[in-house]
Amino acid sequence: xxxxxIKNSAPFTHQVSSVQKIMFTVLLxxxxxxAFNLYLFGWxxxxxxxxxxxxxxxxxxxxxxxxxxxxKATLNDYSxxxxxxxxxxxxxxxAPWWIGVLGAIFAIALAKHPFGxxxxxxxxxxxxxxxxxxxxxxxxxxxxxxxxxxxxxGAPGFFDAIAITFGGQMPDAVSxxxxxxxxxxxxxxxxxxxxxxxxxxxxxxxxxxxRAGSLGETSAILILAGGLFLMAKRIISWHIPLxxxxxxxxxxAIFHAVDPARFxxxxxxxxxxxxxxxxxxxxxxxxxxxxxxxGQLIFGLGCxxxxxLIRTFAGYPEGVAFAVLLMNALVPIIDQYxxxxxxxxNRKGEPLPLGKENP
Amino acid sequence: xxxxPIRGGIHPDYRKELSSEKAIxxxxxPAALYIPLQQHIGAPAEVLVNEGDPVKKGQMIARSGGxxxxxxxxPTSGRIKAITAIAAPHPSGLAxxxxxxxxxxxxxxxxxxxxxxxxxxxxxxxxxxxxxxSGIVGMGGAAFPSAIKLxxxxxxxxxxxxxxxxxxxxxxxxxxxVMREYADEIIDGARIMAHAxxxxxxxxxxxxxxxxxxxxxxxxxxTFSEVEVVGVxxxxxxxSERHLVQAITGRETPAKKLTADIGVVVHNVATARxxxxxxxxxxxxxxxxxxxxxxxxxxxxxxxxxxxxxxADLIAFCGGFAVxxxxxxxxxxxxxxxxxGLDVPVIKGMSGILALTAAEINxxxxxxxxxxxxxxxxxxxxxxxxxxxxxxxxxNFKVAAQLGVMDCVSCGSxxxxxxSHIPLVHYFNYAKGxxxxxxxxxRKIEQTRxxxxxxxxxxxxxxxxxxxxxxxxxxxxxxxxxxxxxxxxPA
Numbered sequence: 001x002x003x004x005x006i007k008n009s010a011p012f013t014h015q016v017s018s019v020q021k022i023m024f025t026v027l028l029x030x031x032x033x034x035a036f037n038l039y040l041f042g043w044x045x046x047x048x049x050x051x052x053x054x055x056x057x058x059x060x061x062x063x064x065x066x067x068x069x070x071x072k073a074t075l076n077d078y079s080x081x082x083x084x085x086x087x088x089x090x091x092x093x094x095a096p097w098w099i100g101v102l103g104a105i106f107a108i109a110l111a112k113h114p115f116g117x118x119x120x121x122x123x124x125x126x127x128x129x130x131x132x133x134x135x136x137x138x139x140x141x142x143x144x145x146x147x148x149x150x151x152x153x154g155a156p157g158f159f160d161a162i163a164i165t166f167g168g169q170m171p172d173a174v175s176x177x178x179x180x181x182x183x184x185x186x187x188x189x190x191x192x193x194x195x196x197x198x199x200x201x202x203x204x205x206x207x208x209x210x211r212a213g214s215l216g217e218t219s220a221i222l223i224l225a226g227g228l229f230l231m232a233k234r235i236i237s238w239h240i241p242l243x244x245x246x247x248x249x250x251x252x253a254i255f256h257a258v259d260p261a262r263f264x265x266x267x268x269x270x271x272x273x274x275x276x277x278x279x280x281x282x283x284x285x286x287x288x289x290x291x292x293x294x295g296q297l298i299f300g301l302g303c304x305x306x307x308x309l310i311r312t313f314a315g316y317p318e319g320v321a322f323a324v325l326l327m328n329a330l331v332p333i334i335d336q337y338x339x340x341x342x343x344x345x346n347r348k349g350e351p352l353p354l355g356k357e358n359p
Numbered sequence: 360x361x362x363x364p365i366r367g368g369i370h371p372d373y374r375k376e377l378s379s380e381k382a383i384x385x386x387x388x389p390a391a392l393y394i395p396l397q398q399h400i401g402a403p404a405e406v407l408v409n410e411g412d413p414v415k416k417g418q419m420i421a422r423s424g425g426x427x428x429x430x431x432x433x434p435t436s437g438r439i440k441a442i443t444a445i446a447a448p449h450p451s452g453l454a455x456x457x458x459x460x461x462x463x464x465x466x467x468x469x470x471x472x473x474x475x476x477x478x479x480x481x482x483x484x485x486x487x488x489x490x491x492x493s494g495i496v497g498m499g500g501a502a503f504p505s506a507i508k509l510x511x512x513x514x515x516x517x518x519x520x521x522x523x524x525x526x527x528x529x530x531x532x533x534x535x536x537v538m539r540e541y542a543d544e545i546i547d548g549a550r551i552m553a554h555a556x557x558x559x560x561x562x563x564x565x566x567x568x569x570x571x572x573x574x575x576x577x578x579x580x581x582t583f584s585e586v587e588v589v590g591v592x593x594x595x596x597x598x599s600e601r602h603l604v605q606a607i608t609g610r611e612t613p614a615k616k617l618t619a620d621i622g623v624v625v626h627n628v629a630t631a632r633x634x635x636x637x638x639x640x641x642x643x644x645x646x647x648x649x650x651x652x653x654x655x656x657x658x659x660x661x662x663x664x665x666x667x668x669x670x671a672d673l674i675a676f677c678g679g680f681a682v683x684x685x686x687x688x689x690x691x692x693x694x695x696x697x698x699x700g701l702d703v704p705v706i707k708g709m710s711g712i713l714a715l716t717a718a719e720i721n722x723x724x725x726x727x728x729x730x731x732x733x734x735x736x737x738x739x740x741x742x743x744x745x746x747x748x749x750x751x752x753x754x755n756f757k758v759a760a761q762l763g764v765m766d767c768v769s770c771g772s773x774x775x776x777x778x779s780h781i782p783l784v785h786y787f788n789y790a791k792g793x794x795x796x797x798x799x800x801x802r803k804i805e806q807t808r809x810x811x812x813x814x815x816x817x818x819x820x821x822x823x824x825x826x827x828x829x830x831x832x833x834x835x836x837x838x839x840x841x842x843x844x845x846x847x848x849p850a
Contacts, residue, residue: 008450009785011771012692012713013371013529014721017778019729077726119727119779291732291745340741342763343366343601344614349763352613354620 019118023078025235029226030085030216030281036209037216040147041093043161045215049088051097051165055104056084063113079118083107086126086281089216090274090321091133094145096168099137103129123328124288127321134321144212146176176212179272181317183264192261197268206271217274227280236284239296240303244279245270247304255312269308278307278320288328295331295338302327360562360589363609365602367737368594369772371529371693373568374719378652378659379532383540385663386676391440392460392667393704394420394431395447399496400503401427406458412439415469417643420458423491429504429707430494432643434665436469437462448670448689448706452699460667471641478551478638483513486555486638493637494644494707499523499534499598499627500690502708505634508626511619512556518622520553521607522631524565524572525591525598528691531711533648534628536661538565538572542579545628546586548635553585556624561586563628564603568593595693596770600625602739614766629710649705651677655684655714664705670712671701684714692720693771723780734773734783740766744773744783751790756797764790 038046060080064071087103111128115121134141148155156164156171163169177185186196205211209219217223230236253266269275274282283289283303290299303323310319341347397403404421414420414433421431440461444454475481475489491506511517522545526534538545545563553561563580565573567590580586591597591606601612604623612618618625629647636642645666652659657678664673670687674680688695690711698712705712734744742763750758764787773783 008686008697009782009788010688010692010694010696010769011775011784012686012688012695012715012720012722014723014775014780015369015371016721017776018723018780019726019778022729022731022778073724073726079729117727119729286729286731289730289732291730291735291743293732293736296732335746339743339746339762340366340735340738342614342742342766343740344612344616344766345741345763349761351615352611354613354616 019077019079022235023082025233026082026230026281027078027085029229029233029235030089032225033209033219033222033277034085034089034216036219036222037089037093039150040209040218041145041215042148042150042155043158044156044164045093047161047165048091048093048095048097048100049085049215052088052091052100052103053081053084055101056080056087056108059104059108060112063109063117067113067117069117074118077118080108083112083125086277087129089277090126090130090214092141092143092145093215094143094164094170095140097165099133099140102136103133106132119287121287122331123325124282124285127282127324127328130321131325134316142181143170143175144178144181146212147210178213178317179206179211179268180311184311184317187262193264194261197264203267203271214274217277220271220276223276223280227276230280230284236280237293237296239293240284240289240300241279243297243300244283244304244307245275247301248275248307249304251305251308263312269311273311273318274320275307278303278324282320282324283327288324288331290331290334290338292335292338292340294340295334298334298338299327299331302330360587360607362589362591362606365594365597365606365739366741367739367772368596369737369775370593371595371775373529373593374652375530375532375535375568377530377654378650378661379535379569381532381536381660383536383648383661383663386665386668386672388435388462388464388466388665389668389672390461392434392437392462392665393445393669394434394458394460394667395445395704395706396421396424396431396456396458397447398431398502398666398706398708399429400501401425401429403456404428404431406442406456408439408442408458410439410441413437413463414439414460415467417471417641417645418469419492419494419643420460423504427504427507429496430492430643431458431666432494432645433460433469434645434667435460435462436465436467446699446703448698448703448709450696450699452703457704471643474641475638479554481554483510483555483557486551489637489641490555490634493633493642495630495633495637496644496707497627498629498633498647498708498710500694500708500710502706505626505630508619508624509552509555511624512558515619516622517556517558517619517624518560519608519624520549520556520558520561521604521618521623521625522549522561522563522628523598523600523603523625524563524569524576524628525603526569527566527593527595527598528693528695528711529595530652530713531650531691532652533650533661533710535569535572537629537632537648538569539575541632542575544635545576545631546579546583547639548631548633549586549626550583551638552626552631552634558624559585562607563588564591564597564607565589566591566593566597595772596739596768599739599768599770601768644707647705647707647709649673649709650711651713652711653684653688653713653715654719655680655682655716657681666707667704669702669704670698673705673712674701674714680714682716685717685720686713686715688713688715693775694769725781726779728777728779728781731778733776733778737772737776739770739772740768742767744787747790748781748783748786751786756790756794759790760794765794767791 107125107129111125112121249266252269255263256265306323307319402425416436418433441459447455487506495505496502577588687698767787771784
């Protein structure tokens with residue numbers, strides 16, 4: 001495009017908002033759930049979190065230098081911090097350091113910058129990284145630990161944590177199954193859901209987050225609080241979170257009603273795994289979700305249904321990352337078919353006929 | 360009255376309190392008035408006076424230059440000092456022919472046309488002729504010659520005259536003040552306009568953030584059953600003609616049509632007041648109320664300004680600048696245009712002069728679009744700014760046009776809202792200009808092609824004609840020769 005400077009063109013007023021402010025608010029909203037989970041999973045989790053976020057910022061800086069883009073201004077928008085943060089939240093809490101570093105490379109250098117950097121990527125960087133890690137390193141990515149709250153008996157100290165994160169010395173007998181994984185394994189052994197669910201943590205513990213799971217996703221209630229905060233701040237609208245949850249819940253509820261022995265309940269699907277994190281913080285990523293409200297409803301519903309389908313029928317116990325990536329791929333086409341109707345025109349773009357001005 | 364929702368829109372800081380309680384004051388007559396010949400949409404006016412001529416207040420000094428045009432009148436008595444080109448109040452700052460009038464300080468009225476004794480028995484033509492002769496143009500900013508719009512009743516079936524007192528742009532309070540202080544004049548003007556248009560109903564729409572204006576207008580309208588005053592929601596761009604019509608009637612003006620096609624004609628409140636003056640007193644449009652505001656101005660104010668006073672005169676009257684302004688704007692902050700300097704004159708369509716500080720503007724360097732979708736949600740025209748901008752950035756005007764960029768009303772809501780501070784409306788205005796230019800170019804090429812083809816045909820026809828004539832001559836000659844031969848052949 002070839003025109004003069006924009007300093008002298010309307011509008012001569014602008015609301016007080018910026019990409020940086022938006023990203024910062026999202027980070028704020030993530031703090032309660034993250035802080036609680038870092039407490040729950042202790043020093044190894046804190047180390048992994050720091051490594052992952054730090055690596056994302058470093059990789060982002062490297063990519064910006066290679067791309068010849070302004071480094072400081074772009075780093076200051078906090079988007080790399082947010083990607084790292086969300087990636088860390090989706091990792092097993094005691095995963096080794098190189099998982100975080102490789103994840104950062106996958107997210108920033110593979111999913112974000114080849115498309116042109118911020119705003120240009122088709123797929124959610126954090127989810128690309130999670131899926132790539134899960135497929136490449138299935139063992140390291142599925143070692144779950146029971147909560148070992150900081151300073152509690154049996155919790156690793158700082159130096160134990162260094163050994164775990166950087167030395168790969170996992171103590172024996174800490175691993176546990178996530179609720180979704182447990183139910184899935186039991187099903188393959190022929191044990192019906194009604195029986196395996198007895199051993200699953202109760203609903204309240206699951207809501208609070210006192211269970212095995214990824215570093216930041218276990219506390220549905222704190223994630224919900226963060227999500228509601230983002231809605232109150234008008235950073236996100238209700239459309240995507242509600243439709244994601246509706247998709248998961250309805251599919252779960254319908255099939256559970258049909259065959260309770262094979263299918264877990266809608267409520268269980270809602271509070272387990274990364275449903276809340278996905279609904280409020282992953283699927284709502286501006287860059288990789290549709291721009292219109294109608295498109296967002298379709299997108300969210302698609303995510304919800306896919307989450308349930310993958311959890312129920314695919315080889316993985318959890319489906320949020322896969323579901324979001326699949327729906328990301330459909331965003332351009334959703335956008336195309338959910339454009340608003342232009343003023344004074346019909347859906348096809350033709351001027352409204354005179355005499356029918358009330359469409 | 361039941362109102363209808365309009366799509367999208369924004370709620371910027373209105374900042375009207377800077378000037379809303381300032382009663383209209385008259386600007387002391389400046390040392391010189393600068394009256395450009397082009398103060399309206401259409402052809403420039405044609406000069407009727409010469410340098411050195413004495414003129415009286417209200418005397419026509421330039422006549423209408425065509426079917427879409429408006430005359431200019433002397434705002435005060437004095438002498439024509441010069442007729443020359445000076446910078447126009449347009450972002451380009453290009454010069455245009457301007458009559459410079461030196462006031463004599465007497466402010467003597469010249470001979471004015473007779474008041475129309477009973478406008479409500481006069482025919483449309485009489486009223487329109489008076490409005491046209493009085494140089495009245497739309498005072499909301501578009502400056503379209505008003506008489507043409509008042510003639511629409513003779514061509515279309517109309518139901519409502521909608522008077523636009525929304526004044527949805529931040530800072531501007533001139534319409535608010537005019538409605539508070541001259542409600543009776545506006546209502547009278549509106550009723551005269553309704554009569555000329557042949558519409559049975561007048562609706563006056565005012566944004567609800569002007570309760571005193573609503574009160575004053577309601578009181579003034581109370582004796583006339585056909586006039587209704589409506590408070591409309593505070594939602595920019597409520598004052599956009601098509602959106603206001605939708606809010607009031609629920610009807611959506613089809614693309615490429617006028618609101619008059621669905622029975623509604625819209626005029627600004629200040630225009631109605633000017634019509635009142637022209638019809639009741641024979642007074643032409645020689646002054647208007649201008650809001651001077653912004654944090655860079657020492658004393659914001661609403662000023663009755665003779666047309667042709669310079670912006671510098673108004674700023675001086677407001678105590679000068681408190682701080683160096685970051686921008687000097689003609690109109691409101693959302694749709695206004697930058698002024699090229701302080702020396703340009705006030706013209707008929709100028710509703711505000713704003714001197715804004717950088718903090719008020721809050722424009723930051725643009726960053727990458729993060730597809731937040733807010734521009735799609737709030738676009739009052741149902742467009743997709745994010746996509747249009749992406750294509751315009753790639754110079755793909757064809758797709759931008761398919762996405763509806765030509766339907767954009769340039770309200771600036773998307774730019775105001777964009778967290779990446781991308782100057783979206785600037786992109787769209789640029790694209791509109793490029794598309795129009797390309798259309799012109801295409802038409803020109805088409806025209807050239809048609810002419811060239813016609814030329815080729817003509818040349819071919821001429822050649823064929825020539826050949827035919829030649830052949831005919833040959834044949835004739837041959838026949839003659841044959842005949843001669845026959846004659847000479849001995850029997």
